[in-house]
Amino acid sequence: MAAIEVSALEREFKGGVRAVDGIDLEVQAGEVYGFLGPNGAGKTTTVRMLVTLLRPTAGSARVAGFDVATEPAQVRRRIGVALQxxxxxxxxxxxxxxxxxxxxxxxxxRSVADRGDELIGRVGLSRAAERRVGTYSGGMRRRLDLAMALIHRPEVLFLDEPTTGLDPTSRLTLWEEVRRLRDEGTTVFLTTQYLEEADQLADRLGIIAAGKLVAGGTPAALKAEVGRPHLDLVLADGADLAAAREVVASFGDRRPASDGCHLSIALEHGAAEIAPVLRALDDAGFAVAELELKQPTLDDVFLEKTGEHLEGGDEPEPEPAGGPAVLG
Amino acid sequence: MTHELRMVGALMRRGLNEILRVPGGAVPGVLAPTIFMLGLSAVFGRAAQLPGFDATDFRTFIVPVGMLQGAGFTGAATGVNLARDIEQGWFDRMLLAPAPRPVLLAGVVGSACLRSLLPATFLLAVAFALGVDWPGLLELALAAVLVMGLAAAMACWGVVIALRFRTQQAAPLMQMGSFVAVLFTTAYAPRELLSDWLRAIADVNPVTHVLEGVRQGFVGDVTWADTWPALVSVTGLVVVLGALAVRGMRRQGY
Amino acid sequence: MKAAVLGLARRALRNSARKPQFLAPLVIFPTLFLALNVGGLERTTELPGFPRVDGFLDFQLAAAITQSLLLGGVAAGIAVALDIEGGFFDRLIASPIPRVAIVLGSVLAAGVIAVVQVAYFLVLGLAFGAEIKGGVVGVLAVLAIGVVAGTGFGALGVMIALRARNASTVQGIFPIVFVVLFVSSAFFPENLLSSPVDSLAAYNPLSYIAEGMRQPIAFANEAGPFLEGLAAAAGMTAVAIALSVMALRGRLRDA
Structure with a gap:
């Protein structure tokens, strides 16, 4: 049975803005589903509808077997939610x-005391459990939030951007926890704006842009769909780059990119093409100083599907403290 | 049912937590009605010499007003706290609980009932120290019930506003509501002495009955004739404003 | 110096105008209170010893103005506290304008807002049947005292903000506005106040400020009460500005 079934889900806000514009998706029980998209794409609005905090304006969604619009209480009993x-x-x-x-x-x-202790220990907060949350760091808060979301052993866990704003160490800790939950059989619906996070955690993922789902599948399949691996080369000092370009022009996409002493070749036939490229360069007398095979990334997928890069530039600037002062 | 009661209890504890842990924050709300009572009686005290005043002492007359004002402030503060919870996302967590929405509302409003006893108690302690007559235990119990009931009603009002505007900036609206409700009554003078327009408002304002219900024990004897309108009015206010608040909650999540 | 003060005052005024939710309570609250006092206690003018007035509204207008001006001082303080919290204040200190201008700009803005407050209550009074006995000269007299007093209350608010440094503490002085007003003869004739307020009121500058404004509204133009009111307002304002400049110095020293 699918843990989450979404069909033609829509949410229109006042003024006709469609934050979510007809989404279909299915998440199998026991799966980690990554919902990837930039800020403002409609990730949070989708999650809020799935967790019964926001009424859909059209379409339907079933979570853990119950309709979010007509059986919200049943849904609430079966889900755990850690919001942004x-x-x-x-x-x-x-x-x-x-x-x-x-x-x-x-x-x-009474019956929850042990479970509470176990969860507090599990998210590494045993020593801080008696402290007020006001003294917690950002990472500790997220971990506590996760523990709270798990208290009633939910069938489906929703994590809305669980690592946004966290330092790398805290991010890794949370990833570990998500993997552990998947191993235990919990279905996880995770939204993120980080490609690496989706790549690392998701069994399958959906890419959302401007309220619409633009791609879906396993990370590997999505990458295979859009990209070929690139061979990045650094030639030894003093090499004639133009001549080297001539040499490798017969490989890959025949438009090798170059910059300084770097060469980048999109390999038509994958890694099997590395040896012929190197042999040709060697025969022409070029010495290769460094070599790297780059697999396509989810960013390539994102670029292909939406025409934009995902990461960089869409992280909002933190608001200055106090806010309301206006410059005269 | 026990689950539900436990939920109400837990949410009430959280509401009370705030007074216990940040006592400074509660001080203005506790002091204000007493300041008001002392100030009004010092300034307008001679008004009690007007013919038609049914209390010999203006301070005694105004003590019940202060008690209800404390209830009004507490209710408004509950709304402000809820607006803060909405702004910060805590309210989402509450809505995610698989509990009937009225249970969640009862948790929020219940703490307002208990908190409203704090300014009332402080006010009474000061009033008795200054020579206001002890009205009797039964009279005080009735007053406590009415004060808690009005606090619940005003808390529901605060909740309605908080759900509508979703920001703490709506605080003046909540405070203004409780100010008008409590004071545009027979707060300052007996009905006959009010100006025509204020008498007209006081006549239709249900809080007038609540006030007279609290006041009767201070200025005379408790009678059933003054008690039942007070109880009916406060119950009606809680039911109507509570229904509006639940409707507001259903609109948020559902 | 002059340009800096005017520039900062303009900024303060513009900010106030853009946030009506901060300004509205300054007049709404005293208006409600005025309505309540008049509606509930209008018969008190019949008390023996009450001066001869046409109505309790005529008598209470000056109290509402004074209350509104005091709340204006709180608002001026909150604005400065928000500037301190938001970091704008530090930027001003780092700029080459005279330090005193930082205080005077906010204070001047409070004085300008005071004109609006006084005008609002006079119009409100006229609309509901009050009469300004002193005529145009009387209006000018009320404005003179009101503006000077409003400036001074602004300076007091700024002083408290500079010492407290956060908006919620400044907000917390709200009840104190009532305390100082209750121990004055702003709301009721001094001879009818109860002990001990009756004796305290004589030492409260608010008594003179309110009575100075009341005289031309409810009675007739008379030099004595006007000069007393103006002197009280001016004295209070001078002390308040001095205190707020001292508070600014203290803050700069600590920074």
Whole structure:
């Protein structure tokens, strides 16, 4: 049975803006599904509809077997949610928050004590459990949020940009946790604007741009669909680049890119073409100083599907503290 | 049902948590009604000499107003806190709980009921120290019920506004609402002494009955004739504003 | 110096105009209070000892103006505190304008807003049947005291903001506005106040400011109360500006 089934899902906001414009997707039970897209593409709006925080204006969605629009209470019972804004009461301690979350999910505090301890330990917050959340770092908050989302053993876990704004170490810790959850059989729906995250974690992924799903499949299949591997070469000092270009022009896409003493060749027939390229250069008397085979990335996929690069440039600048002051 | 009660309890504890952990934040709300009561009675105290005033002492007359003002402030503060929770995303977490929406509302509003006893208690302590007569335990119990009920109603009002505007900047609207509700009544003078337009408003304002219900024990004896309109009015306010608040919550998530 | 003060005052005014939600409470709250006092206690003019007035509204207008001006001071303080929180204040300090201009700009803006506040309440009073006994001269007298007092309350707000440095603390002085107003004769004749407020009110400059404005509204133009009110407002303003400049110096020293 599919854990998530979405069909022609739409959300139109006041003023006619369609943040989500007819999305179809299916996530199998036990799968990690990556939902990849830039800021403003409609990721969060989609998640908010799937977790019953926002009513769809058209289309339908079933999560854990229940319709989000007509059986929201059933859905809520079966999902765990860690939203982008890890909303945690700064005045409460980590343990108090876990207990409150358990109570909100109708679990008696007694029966949850062990589970709470286990989760706190699992996300590495045992020593901070009695501290107020106001003193936590960003990474600790996200981990606590994850633990809270897991308290009632949800069938489907929604993580909305779980690592945005985190330092690399905290990001790795969270990735580890997501992998562990998948190994335990939890279905995970994860939104991200990071290609690497989608690549690392997702069994399958969907790419969303301007409210529409523009591509879907396993990361490997998507990459295979758009790209060929590139061979990047650095020639030894003093080499005549123009002459070298002539030599390799008969390989790859016949338009080798060059820059300084770098050469980049898109290989038509994959890695099997490396040896002939090197042999030809060697025969012509060129010495190769460095060599790298580059596989296509999800960014290539994204570029192919949307005409834009995903990463870089769409990270919003952090607002200066205090905000309201206006320059005269 | 026990699950639901436990949820209400947990949400109420969180609401109360705020007073216990940030006591400074609660101080203005606790002091304001007392300041108001002391100030008004010092400034307008002679008004009690007007013929038709049914209390010999203006301070005694105004003490119940202060108690209800505390309830109004507490209710408005509940709305402001909810707006903050909406801004920060905490409210999403509540809506994600698989609990009936009225249960979640009861948790938010319940803490306002308990918190409203704080400014009322402080006010009474000051009033008794200054010589206001002890009205009797039963009278105080009735007053406490009405104060908590009005706090619940005003908290529902705050919730409605918070859900509508989703920002703490709507705070003046919540405060203004409770200010008008509590004071545009027979707060300052008996009905006969009010100017015509204020008497007309006070006559249709249900909080007038609530105020008279609290006041009766301070200025005289508690009678059923003054008690039942107060109880009906406060119940009606809670039901109507509570229904609006639940509707607002259903519109957010559903 | 002059250009810097005017520029900063203009900025403060523009910011206020763009955020009506901050300005509106300055008049709405005193208006509600005015309506309540008049509607609930209009018969108090019948009390023995109450001066002869046409109505309680005539008497209360000056109190509402004073209250509004005090709230204007709180708003001026909040604006400065937000500038401090937002970092704009540090940028001003780092700029080559005279330091005192930073304070005077905000204070001047409070004075300009005071004109609007006074005008609003006079128009409101006229609309609801009050009469300004002193005529045009009376209006000018009310404006004179109101603007000077509004400037001074602005300076007090700025002083508190410079010391407190965060907007929520400045917001917290809101109840104090009521305390200082309650221990004055702004709301009720001094001879009818209860003890101990009756004796305290004589030492409260707000009593003189309110009565100075009340005289031309409710009674008649008379030099004595006007000069007392103006002197009280001017004295309070001079002290407040001095205190806020000192607070600025203290802040610069700590920085």
């Amino acid at each position: 804004e890890a909303a945690l009461d700064p005045l409460m301690t980590g343990r108090e928050l876990i207990q409150l979350q358990a109570t909100l999910h109708g679990i008696a505090p």
